[in-house]
Amino acid sequence: MAVEIGGIGHSVQRKEDARFIRGRGNYVDDVKLPGMVYLDIVRSPYAHARIVKIDTSKALAIPGVLAVITGKDLVPLKLEWMPTLMGDKQMVLPTDTVMYQAQEVAAVVATERYIAADGVAAVEVEYEPLPVVVDPIKALLPDAPVIREDRAQKNNQIWHWEAGDKAGTDKAFRESDVVVKQDIYIPRIVVASIETCGMVAQFDKIDGQLTVWMTTQAPHAIRTVIALVAGHLGLAEHKIRVISPDIGGGFGGKVPVYPGYVLTIGASVLTGLPVKWIEDRSENIQADSFARDYHITAELAAKKDGTMRALRVKTVADHGAFDAAANPSKFPAGLFGIVTGSYPFEKAFVEVDGVYTNKPPGGIAYRCSFRVTEAAFAIERLVDILALELKRDPADLRLQNFIPPQAFPFMSTLGWEYDSGNYAGALKLAMDKIGYAALRREQAEKRKRGELMGIGISSFTEIVGAGPSKHFDILGLKMFGSCEIRVHPTGKATVRLGVKSQGQGHETTFGQIVAEELGLPVADIEVEEGDTDTAPYGLGTYASRSTPVAGAATAVAARKIREKGKLIAAHLLEASPDDIEWKDYKYQVKGVPAKSKTMAEVAFAAYTNHPQGVEAGLEAVDYYDPPNLTFPFGSYICVVDIDKGTGEVKVRRFFAVDDCGTIINPMIVEGQIHGGLTMGLAPALFEEINYDKDGNIQGGTFMDYLLPTAMETPSWETAKTTTPSPHHPIGAKGVGESATVGAPAAIANAVVDALAHLGVRHIDIPITPWKVQRILKEKGVAE
Amino acid sequence: MRVQMTVNGTTKEADVEPRLLLVHLIRENLGLTGTHIGCDTTSCGACTVLLDGRPVKSCTVFAVQADGRSVSTVEGLEQGGVLHAVQEGFTKEHGLQCGFCTPGMMMTSVALLERNAAPTELQIRQAISGNLCRCTGYVNIVKAIQYAGTKLRETKAEREPAAAGRA
Numbered sequence: 046m047a048v049e050i051g052g053i054g055h056s057v058q059r060k061e062d063a064r065f066i067r068g069r070g071n072y073v074d075d076v077k078l079p080g081m082v083y084l085d086i087v088r089s090p091y092a093h094a095r096i097v098k099i100d101t102s103k104a105l106a107i108p109g110v111l112a113v114i115t116g117k118d119l120v121p122l123k124l125e126w127m128p129t130l131m132g133d134k135q136m137v138l139p140t141d142t143v144m145y146q147a148q149e150v151a152a153v154v155a156t157e158r159y160i161a162a163d164g165v166a167a168v169e170v171e172y173e174p175l176p177v178v179v180d181p182i183k184a185l186l187p188d189a190p191v192i193r194e195d196r197a198q199k200n201n202q203i204w205h206w207e208a209g210d211k212a213g214t215d216k217a218f219r220e221s222d223v224v225v226k227q228d229i230y231i232p233r234i235v236v237a238s239i240e241t242c243g244m245v246a247q248f249d250k251i252d253g254q255l256t257v258w259m260t261t262q263a264p265h266a267i268r269t270v271i272a273l274v275a276g277h278l279g280l281a282e283h284k285i286r287v288i289s290p291d292i293g294g295g296f297g298g299k300v301p302v303y304p305g306y307v308l309t310i311g312a313s314v315l316t317g318l319p320v321k322w323i324e325d326r327s328e329n330i331q332a333d334s335f336a337r338d339y340h341i342t343a344e345l346a347a348k349k350d351g352t353m354r355a356l357r358v359k360t361v362a363d364h365g366a367f368d369a370a371a372n373p374s375k376f377p378a379g380l381f382g383i384v385t386g387s388y389p390f391e392k393a394f395v396e397v398d399g400v401y402t403n404k405p406p407g408g409i410a411y412r413c414s415f416r417v418t419e420a421a422f423a424i425e426r427l428v429d430i431l432a433l434e435l436k437r438d439p440a441d442l443r444l445q446n447f448i449p450p451q452a453f454p455f456m457s458t459l460g461w462e463y464d465s466g467n468y469a470g471a472l473k474l475a476m477d478k479i480g481y482a483a484l485r486r487e488q489a490e491k492r493k494r495g496e497l498m499g500i501g502i503s504s505f506t507e508i509v510g511a512g513p514s515k516h517f518d519i520l521g522l523k524m525f526g527s528c529e530i531r532v533h534p535t536g537k538a539t540v541r542l543g544v545k546s547q548g549q550g551h552e553t554t555f556g557q558i559v560a561e562e563l564g565l566p567v568a569d570i571e572v573e574e575g576d577t578d579t580a581p582y583g584l585g586t587y588a589s590r591s592t593p594v595a596g597a598a599t600a601v602a603a604r605k606i607r608e609k610g611k612l613i614a615a616h617l618l619e620a621s622p623d624d625i626e627w628k629d630y631k632y633q634v635k636g637v638p639a640k641s642k643t644m645a646e647v648a649f650a651a652y653t654n655h656p657q658g659v660e661a662g663l664e665a666v667d668y669y670d671p672p673n674l675t676f677p678f679g680s681y682i683c684v685v686d687i688d689k690g691t692g693e694v695k696v697r698r699f700f701a702v703d704d705c706g707t708i709i710n711p712m713i714v715e716g717q718i719h720g721g722l723t724m725g726l727a728p729a730l731f732e733e734i735n736y737d738k739d740g741n742i743q744g745g746t747f748m749d750y751l752l753p754t755a756m757e758t759p760s761w762e763t764a765k766t767t768t769p770s771p772h773h774p775i776g777a778k779g780v781g782e783s784a785t786v787g788a789p790a791a792i793a794n795a796v797v798d799a800l801a802h803l804g805v806r807h808i809d810i811p812i813t814p815w816k817v818q819r820i821l822k823e824k825g826v827a828e
Numbered sequence: 829m830r831v832q833m834t835v836n837g838t839t840k841e842a843d844v845e846p847r848l849l850l851v852h853l854i855r856e857n858l859g860l861t862g863t864h865i866g867c868d869t870t871s872c873g874a875c876t877v878l879l880d881g882r883p884v885k886s887c888t889v890f891a892v893q894a895d896g897r898s899v900s901t902v903e904g905l906e907q908g909g910v911l912h913a914v915q916e917g918f919t920k921e922h923g924l925q926c927g928f929c930t931p932g933m934m935m936t937s938v939a940l941l942e943r944n945a946a947p948t949e950l951q952i953r954q955a956i957s958g959n960l961c962r963c964t965g966y967v968n969i970v971k972a973i974q975y976a977g978t979k980l981r982e983t984k985a986e987r988e989p990a991a992a993g994r995a
Binding site: 752 | 845847848852855856859860861862863864865866867868869871872874901902903905906911915918919920922924925926927928929930931934949952953954956957958959960961962963964965966967968969970
């Protein structure tokens with residue numbers, strides 16, 4: 046942990062900041078190529094309609110408009126449909142029917158950005174509206190119109206997924222003293238990274254080389270998808286280069302392949318010119334993939350002493366018109382099986398039905414790709430409802446039921462092997478830090494005076510680091526991590542990874558892992574990601590997988606270098622390799638610390654004086670197949686005050702105790718937690734995408750879709766416990782999405798706690814002032 | 829239409845359509861891509877620049893409205909190889925992650941500290957409430973601005989010891 050090296054555990058200043066604070070980042074919209082033209086998209090005003098006619102003549106008459114592409118133009122190219130990451134297919138452009146409002150209908154290519162927009166306005170489309178299905182529960186009724194006529198299966202169910210012991214769970218419910226049940230709707234939300242999606246595509250007709258600069262979290266996977274989708278048009282994978290430059294926030298929204306990307310590539314192939322497409326914010330909110338939209342019915346059975354025994358969860362998942370989520374193949378409902386949370390249930394049964402509706406594709410991430418937030422919210426709300434039912438303090442009830450530290454590794458009843466944890470430790474620390482007992486006393490006094498104050502707890506268990514090849518793939522591609530390290534003769538190193546930072550600070554943290562393992566100063570290590578021509582193949586960054594898989598690959602690759610370096614050090618020190626040890630960031634002859642060589646000295650020798658029988662050079666690559674997932678956890682406590690006049694919920698304090706195992710850079714981890722908490726606050730109190738009965742989106746811009754500003758966001762308080770992962774090479778677990786997973790339940794529990802004495806048991810998120818005020822009026826306490 | 833303006837201290841001229849937005853003039857015509865675009869409703873503030881010293885969202889200003897005026901962008905903050913205190917604060921306090929909102933956020937901060945060198949936390953939060961950040965949760969941005977405020981006050985005190993004494 047030498048400070049001068051900047052290894053693991055140091056708050057090293059971020060390397061990437063140097064360009065960002067000077068306005069010298071390089072985002073996709075900053076890419077400008079000679080002769081570049083612009084693409085813009087015509088979108089459907091209807092949620093479900095037959096396209097009668099598309100008249101492009103007026104658009105084509107505008108000087109500067111080069112082409113208008115419609116679905117019919119894509120048919121001869123066999124590009125009107127594309128496969129999704131979930132084994133479904135999705136329209137690139139419709140040939141006859143649109144399936145949701147804001148769906149792509151045509152693309153205009155023009156010499157200027159503004160002229161492309163003029164062209165979009167001039168394309169005339171005649172529609173014949175069709176019946177719209179907005180509600181996924183109604184979509185499952187026998188008389189519901191079939192949305193996807195292209196499928197052999199003539200109803201709106203996409204898939205059914207279940208896990209657990211149904212009969213055993215039913216039996217446990219029958220035998221339990223207490224059962225609580227709650228319908229919980231987790232609304233449709235959208236990640237809304239501040240940078241929207243976009244692409245610059247450049248196709249060279251002479252050598253068949255396609256280069257794309259793209260807002261993608263998974264450049265290699267995109268390269269393979271392009272080759273699979275457009276291979277028949279001559280786009281071969283060795284001639285495709287995907288560059289993911291600086292990314293202005295991803296949070297999962299930059300994993301899917303959107304039609305705009307395919308159209309941009311198509312337009313470059315068609316025109317032979319470089320083509321740029323950048324979404325507007327309204328397009329980003331209205332048409333890109335959505336998160337959540339889970340209609341959950343959850344039941345918990347317990348003994349009257351509070352011991353939780355069994356869990357039963359039934360969910361209808363609204364996936365929109367195409368199943369274009371990005372879950373691992375075997376897990377259409379993601380890792381929703383973590384729904385048993387931090388508790389050792391004897392039995393559980395969980396089932397999810399994926400359903401088509403006339404909405405944009407759903408089911409992707411919102412800083413949590415794999416349905417873990419939905420699971421954590423359901424279980425942590427249910428535990429509070431049980432506490433209310435049993436008249437128990439929610440902290441006591443949790444402490445009574447937690448999986449104890451000595452039970453790890455713990456096999457959950459739904460089949461996940463939790464690697465390590467100390468749940469009571471985290472909750473007790475949070476209670477101590479925030480002064481839980483005093484807050485309860487304050488609440489009791491305020492209640493006597495009629496004031497509404499609530500305290501909410503969430504003790505979540507995360508599941509990240511997908512994943513072991515035995516179970517995890519996307520489109521058949523295994524979800525390993527990858528890292529290549531090259532140590533140069535002068536002792537500097539280049540490190541390349543198959544993941545892609547979108548603000549997480551990989552250039553710094555992965556450098557710190559190498560610094561720690563090789564004893565080289567972090568300043569001498571350059572980390573590169575996001576260029577498929579140089580980086581080792583990898584499945585990208587999402588679902589908090591970078592540190593668990595690519596961080597592991599980095600440590601293992603560095604250790605391979607250290608092993609080879611040992612042979613060189615032995616040669617230089619004229620000792621047997623068996624007598625060389627790695628100590629204090631140097632190779633030393635055992636027991637003779639004065640006889641030592643640094644990694645820089647060994648690197649120089651690797652190219653100038655390598656021992657006979659050992660290859661020259663000092664490079665290593667590792668493709669890391671994790672033996673298990675990692676299970677970060679935490680306990681959050683939220684304090685809210687409710688305005689009895691306006692119904693506004695004010696988050697007064699929020700204390701987050703997180704445990705993500707070994708921490709590489711405490712400053713960056715804390716920053717990740719702050720950001721994650723804010724993206725937990727957002728759906729709890731503000732963000733929601735609604736549709737009217739005709740499928741019109743309600744709130745498709747930042748005027749209506751309310752991201753928290755600095756005014757609504759509390760001053761987050763944080764602390765940590767450290768329970769390393771036993772199977773990760775440096776004990777790290779991943780942290781990016783933990784806080785988004787854990788926070789919503791803490792906030793919702795706090796609001797319900799403030800109103801519980803009035804008989805309130807549950808309020809669906811987002812808990813808006815309007816919803817609260819309506820309850821206050823009903824209960825006769827509104828002011 | 830012909831427009832002329834001072835951008836980061838240098839006179840710039842351009843022939844523009846009346847409908848051209850200032851942000852597009854800055855990014856496309858002048859090649860200053862540090863100013864970003866994050867929405868189309870004047871909500872996110874990623875495009876914030878200073879127009880005659882006041883923060884504006886350059887996606888809601890026509891280029892022609894800036895004719896004859898002074899525009900400051902993120903590229904003009906560093907002077908003679910020395911970072912502005914706000915830039916230093918943002919990196920030291922980890923006030924940025926993906927970096928996309930950062931230039932706009934920093935320009936708003938510069939304007940705040942110009943008119944109030946010692947803002948309270950609430951004043952800082954109010955000042956940046958028109959700039960959305962999806963990564964940081966704002967806590968470290970507030971600290972970054974406090975850091976910059978302190979540094980600017982100290983620098984001023986060193987430069988003008990008598991004035992500082994009177995204050």
